Amino acid sequence: ISLIRNCEKLPVQDHFIVQEYLDKPFLMEGYKFDLRFYILVTSCDPLRVFLYNDGLVRMGTEKYHTPNESNL
Numbered sequence: 001i002s003l004i005r006n007c008e009k010l011p012v013q014d015h016f017i018v019q020e021y022l023d024k025p026f027l028m029e030g031y032k033f034d035l036r037f038y039i040l041v042t043s044c045d046p047l048r049v050f051l052y053n054d055g056l057v058r059m060g061t062e063k064y065h066t067p068n069e070s071n072l
Helices: none
Strands: 033-044 047-059
Touching: none
Parallel strands: none
Antiparallel strands: 033 047
């Protein structure tokens, strides 16, 4: 995992994932969280989508603080 401030500094690789950091995330009682759903798209025309019954919820273990140089 690499943190960069400028897209021009991306490492030259065949494959990578780029994700923009949200500086004001939606919090639950001061903690960051994320939800993961598993969806299978089998056709676009006509649209055919299947949603798996199980999902995933992850909660942060420490309260969120706005990032700065000391806590990155």
